[in-house]
Amino acid sequence: MHDVAKLAGVSVKTVSNVVNDYPHIRPATREKVEKAIAELDYKMNISARNLRQGRTGIIGLALPELSLPYFAELADSVIRAAEARGVVVLIEQTGADRQHELEVLTSERRQLTDGLIFSPLALGPEDTEALKVDYPLVVLGERIFGGDWDHVTMNNVEAARAATQHLIDQGRRRIAVIGAHAGETMGSAALRLLGYQAALAANGIPMDPSLVVEGGLWHRATGADCTTRLLESGTTVDAIFGLNDALALGALHTLHARRIDVPGEIAVIGFDDIEDASYSSPTLSTIAPGREQIAATAVEQLVARIGGDGEPFRRVVSDFEVVERESTRV
Amino acid sequence: MHDVAKLAGVSVKTVSNVVNDYPHIRPATREKVEKAIAELDYKMNISARNLRQGRTGIIGLALPELSLPYFAELADSVIRAAEARGVVVLIEQTGADRQHELEVLTSERRQLTDGLIFSPLALGPEDTEALKVDYPLVVLGERIFGGDWDHVTMNNVEAARAATQHLIDQGRRRIAVIGAHAGETMGSAALRLLGYQAALAANGIPMDPSLVVEGGLWHRATGADCTTRLLESGTTVDAIFGLNDALALGALHTLHARRIDVPGEIAVIGFDDIEDASYSSPTLSTIAPGREQIAATAVEQLVARIGGDGEPFRRVVSDFEVVERESTRV
DNA sequence: CGCCCGATCTACAACGATGCACAGTCTATC
């Protein structure tokens, strides 16, 4: 910048003013400076600006792991949304481990980022305190509610109810759920299960515990495994609601292996609308949770906070949609 | 740091020396300083250190898009490998657009990263010059060869030959390829096609142009579309080699929709071994390209360069493996 | 006993940008 100033015959500060679009500069001066910048191929030193301004232009995104398609697609959307606002994204993987999730909040890396978008999977209501941090934070998902931070989430209960209702509308009555988490009162599993129960109740269908299958990590392998256990339990089933798409895809896998017709014998619906859902065999009906909307809202909110927005903390609930595909099409 | 120094009764520089493990410090002094650090909960200002040292501890990872499972899984591996070496990863998506890929190389963001791991998909040999950059760069993939940079790649020709040979070993003779790129001489498409041709030649099977189906982007939709065109062309087919897994999964989708038995009528093999391949119906045979190894090697090499390694540029070729699953199991 | 050397610590000047206060130079306005 010093060299540019010398070449243009102005002060260093004027060069700074030009690159920062300070309004009161004569066109002639601006032109001189810009010419000098071009001639020397000058690039601003970001580290210096960061030091001076106390900002880095980087936001953190903490999620379980990118191998899970839902999070990969979420990261994709977040990166795009961030780009549109001129910030870049540093991704950290927590592996859905509670300790690791807590570390992310206080890690040295928080120094490097202006704020954090955090999608916890292992934290619970007992970790509320840990989320009271002194930097801008936007929390995604349903693990923890009502704290002093911004929250972008979706209406899990309503969406799960809609998914279940969709199956009921097709005449299914023995609807199993796979991927439940016993004892959980918060979190996607609990909320989606609530929606499932609400739909049954609304239609006067009794809830049968043998149709609720526990399953820890929401991977395909878990879905496949849950389905095997379900079928081998001998209970009657005419539909399966996978609490996410990976589980549902795992279910399709098991059903296919056992030559059970989908949706003829058993209909299947998932949750998340990951890309795979459109390409499985049969294609998977699911809930589209408004991923783009969640990402855009989260980034927008975070950037506003970084910019000093002092509004009260907000909770944004995104829209969802039932997507009907082959796995439930009669 | 100033406050810590005052509290500990030493100079600022001594505090700096302590946190940087400078060897010549009396244990008593070190202890005093560490106590002060703990008491004040002091955290180093990374921006200031970055400015002073001209390093950020961040490496860039430029790839087409995270929605593509192969790249999501690659990013996952790269982030883990980077973490093991104490650096963090900034991901940039190029959308497989040539212009965008060129921009990534000169972007202002390169200031923020100490080096770049770059997986181009649209660049070609004519862009060799653009890759001659003044920061550490490790290139992944097969788009461009033999330049002045480090390269981590896999043996595409051999792997594709092995995949094809696997089909031939099962008695298949009318083996189609989907996802070919006409006119390309470099890049995964061209190399894998070479391997395919080599396998046919080695087994005395004539190459039939009607079995080579063009397809631009290697998405599932493309694979589904290619397969439809292939089947409607009326040519005889008893196996399909998808140049990547997404294409092969798309093919499975179309075959399923048309009620064509896999592998009974048509066997299918892919390339990449993404997680989906284990959970499709039927499960997909494929080539496992040693993703972890590629990621680890790339990060290791980049970090070495950043550390000032001045060795000649290296080209590392990773191992691969044929993974047999249901889609080719007789 | 004096000198040299290593261990230990300190002062100062950077790294490259920007906020602030201030000095001129020009318009409007009365």
Added chain:
DNA sequence: GATAGACTGTGCATCGTTGTAGATCGGGCG
């Protein structure tokens, strides 16, 4: 014609850290 107020541009201090050179102190050695 004087004066307030907007335009333009400058110099200096400063963000928090580390490299460099140098000060101080003991101990070993000839």
